[in-house]
Amino acid sequence: MDIKTEIKCFRCPGTRCCTYTTEALGVAPRSKADFDHLLWQISHQGVEIYKDEGDWYLMFRGSCEHILPDGACGIYEIRPQICRDYENHWCEYDAPAEDGFELHFKNHAELLDYCKTRFKKWGKYPA
Ligand code: SF4
Numbered sequence: 001m002d003i004k005t006e007i008k009c010f011r012c013p014g015t016r017c018c019t020y021t022t023e024a025l026g027v028a029p030r031s032k033a034d035f036d037h038l039l040w041q042i043s044h045q046g047v048e049i050y051k052d053e054g055d056w057y058l059m060f061r062g063s064c065e066h067i068l069p070d071g072a073c074g075i076y077e078i079r080p081q082i083c084r085d086y087e088n089h090w091c092e093y094d095a096p097a098e099d100g101f102e103l104h105f106k107n108h109a110e111l112l113d114y115c116k117t118r119f120k121k122w123g124k125y126p127a
């Protein structure tokens with residue numbers, strides 16, 4: 001849909017880009033112990049894991065407390081830098097971010113399946 005960027009955010013259902021946070025893992029998980037740790041993290045409500053352009057991230061589902069009922073930012077003048085840097089020319093209004101992910105695990109079962117594929121001898125316990 002062609003929509004002006006000035007009004008785009010006010011038409012965005014659920015203010016999509018403000019409904020989660022992410023944190024880069026820094027170092028890609030490699031060992032069984034690394035993945036065992038991720039299995040613990042993803043077992044918690046709202047936690048997902050994804051790989052994008054070679055880097056791994058934790059994703060925490062949960063809307064920002066500053067979203068106003070009309071979808072606007074309640075702290076617009078003092079919003080964090082990462083919010084200022086995010087441009088809406090092509091954003092999650094146009095396509096979900098996960099469309100470009102190399103890997104995306106939404107729960108323990110999905111990540112465990114991946115571990116069993118990646119490590120032939122995953123076993124009952126990874127150690
Ligand atoms: S930047 Fe994009 S995804 Fe975020 S609120 Fe605006 S239109 Fe929605």
Ligand code: SF4
Pocket residue numbers: 017018064065066067072073074075076079080083
């Ligand atoms: S501070 Fe404002 S722009 Fe940033 S995530 Fe929260 S509502 Fe969105």
